[in-house]
Amino acid sequence: LAYYFKQIEKHQHLNAFNEVFFDSATRQAEIVQQKMDSGKAGKLAGMVIGIKDNICYTNHKVTASSKMLESFVAPYSATVVEKLLQEDAIIIGRLNCDEFAMGGSNETSYYGVVRNAADQSRVAGGSSGGSAAAVQADMCLAALGTDTGGSVRQPAAFCGCIGLKPTYGRISRYGVIAYASSFDQIGTITSSVTDAALLLEVLSGADHYDSTVSTQPVPAYQSSLNQSGNPKKIAVLKETIDNPALDNDIRNAIEYAIEKLREQGHQITYVSFDLLDYLVPAYYVLTTAEASSNLSRYSGVHFGHRNTDAKNLTDLYKTSRAEGFGEEVKRRIMLGTFVLSAGYYDAYYQKAQKVRKLIKNKIEELLNTHDILLSPVTPTPAFKIGENIKDPLQMYMADVYTVLASLTGVPAIALPLTSNAQGLPLSVQLMAKHFNEQELLNLSYQFL
Numbered sequence: 262l263a264y265y266f267k268q269i270e271k272h273q274h275l276n277a278f279n280e281v282f283f284d285s286a287t288r289q290a291e292i293v294q295q296k297m298d299s300g301k302a303g304k305l306a307g308m309v310i311g312i313k314d315n316i317c318y319t320n321h322k323v324t325a326s327s328k329m330l331e332s333f334v335a336p337y338s339a340t341v342v343e344k345l346l347q348e349d350a351i352i353i354g355r356l357n358c359d360e361f362a363m364g365g366s367n368e369t370s371y372y373g374v375v376r377n378a379a380d381q382s383r384v385a386g387g388s389s390g391g392s393a394a395a396v397q398a399d400m401c402l403a404a405l406g407t408d409t410g411g412s413v414r415q416p417a418a419f420c421g422c423i424g425l426k427p428t429y430g431r432i433s434r435y436g437v438i439a440y441a442s443s444f445d446q447i448g449t450i451t452s453s454v455t456d457a458a459l460l461l462e463v464l465s466g467a468d469h470y471d472s473t474v475s476t477q478p479v480p481a482y483q484s485s486l487n488q489s490g491n492p493k494k495i496a497v498l499k500e501t502i503d504n505p506a507l508d509n510d511i512r513n514a515i516e517y518a519i520e521k522l523r524e525q526g527h528q529i530t531y532v533s534f535d536l537l538d539y540l541v542p543a544y545y546v547l548t549t550a551e552a553s554s555n556l557s558r559y560s561g562v563h564f565g566h567r568n569t570d571a572k573n574l575t576d577l578y579k580t581s582r583a584e585g586f587g588e589e590v591k592r593r594i595m596l597g598t599f600v601l602s603a604g605y606y607d608a609y610y611q612k613a614q615k616v617r618k619l620i621k622n623k624i625e626e627l628l629n630t631h632d633i634l635l636s637p638v639t640p641t642p643a644f645k646i647g648e649n650i651k652d653p654l655q656m657y658m659a660d661v662y663t664v665l666a667s668l669t670g671v672p673a674i675a676l677p678l679t680s681n682a683q684g685l686p687l688s689v690q691l692m693a694k695h696f697n698e699q700e701l702l703n704l705s706y707q708f709l
């Protein structure tokens with residue numbers, strides 16, 4: 262723990278942590294030490310883990326990196342936090358992220374941008390940018406993030422880490438500050454597949470506080486890792502690689518990775534996925550709609566920032582929300598309110614739901630005949646701070662490869678490949694059938 266405290270101190274300029282839990286982490290470390298001494302420690306004994314600042318930990322602040330929740334203290338712990346502590350992990354602090362997890366660069370955070378340790382003039386990615394940078398710079402062993410449309414996988418990719426988004430419904434969302442509830446999933450950022458497997462094993466499973474969690478039994482992901490298994494049928498999504506917007510170094514690194522997979526005995530086929538253009542629009546219509554509804558609770562009445570000199574109730578709502586939310590969050594609330602409004606509901610929200618269904622069918626069809634789908638994680642390596650933030654559409658378009666698994670709910674993992682000439686990490690993404698995390702982890706383990 263002392264080592265990680267030092268690492269955090271040393272890398273303060275990266276701005277990965279919104280708060281370090283010196284006291285509670287130290288106390289927990291003492292308890293775990295005693296348990297270890299008496300041979301009774303849990304599966305995660307001594308693992309030092311950071312949590313994204315949208316996951317509740319009782320009696321600790323949780324802000325979603327928003328002014329709106331600047332002084333909000335969690336009244337209870339998220340199920341994942343309970344599970345971590347039960348297995349004797351040490352929670353070292355809360356990690357910076359985009360405001361309410363809305364963004365792809367950590368630049369919408371009220372607490373400022375997170376810098377990439379590979380090049381400090383560049384972003385760490387988002388929205389779980391703090392989680393990725395913290396693992397990248399060894400400020401904690403592993404971190405939890407949330408992934409609604411790529412927020413675990415994209416920052417992991419930008420920082421050379423492993424980012425796992427499990428199947429929708431694998432891990433309880435109880436105690437996570439909601440962004441878009443039919444997409445939100447907790448995921449892990451780690452530097453080894455073994456850690457990802459172990460964490461998934463601990464975090465997964467039914468929870469009576471979240472009715473969307475599956476009751477499917479949780480496999481022993483980690484101890485099954487060694488079973489190299491049969492050769493896999495891997496489908497490369499052709500249009501994602503042929504895309505002219507894809508960075509050349511990423512394309513080359515992925516082609517090299519495909520060769521390696523072939524040499525390992527897997528069967529590679531290039532398949533057509535012609536719905537690429539529909540992914541980003543469908544994702545942003547649906548997630549902003551859900552966000553506008555989820556964020557209506559921040560009214561300045563029950564909790565959240567409150568304007569103190571409002572003249573009446575309506576004024577209180579208006580001024581509190583105007584002051585508490587940042588620009589990107591407001592943009593999404595407005596967009597979401599628009600697509601849900603009576604006159605436009607059919608044209609946008611309902612249409613997007615149909616498109617989501619179409620995409621799901623297509624992916625299920627592909628996964629009926631293949632074990633794994635392969636695509637890039639991001640169109641480019643980590644970009645410069647300030648480069649995309651002025652152009653929201655450009656920022657949204659960069660989510661094209663990650664939102665596929667989010668729209669369909671399938672598990673997906675971002676794996677680090679080599680770095681480009683500037684030392685920026687490059688990556689590849691694998692997806693599997695619903696609840697087939699084991700296959701994803703095994704292949705990743707074998708591949709890396």
Ligand code: GLN
Pocket residue numbers: 362363364365387388407408409410411412413440548660
């Ligand atoms: N970049 C995507 C967005 O802004 C993903 C966010 C997320 O997964 N939380 O919506």
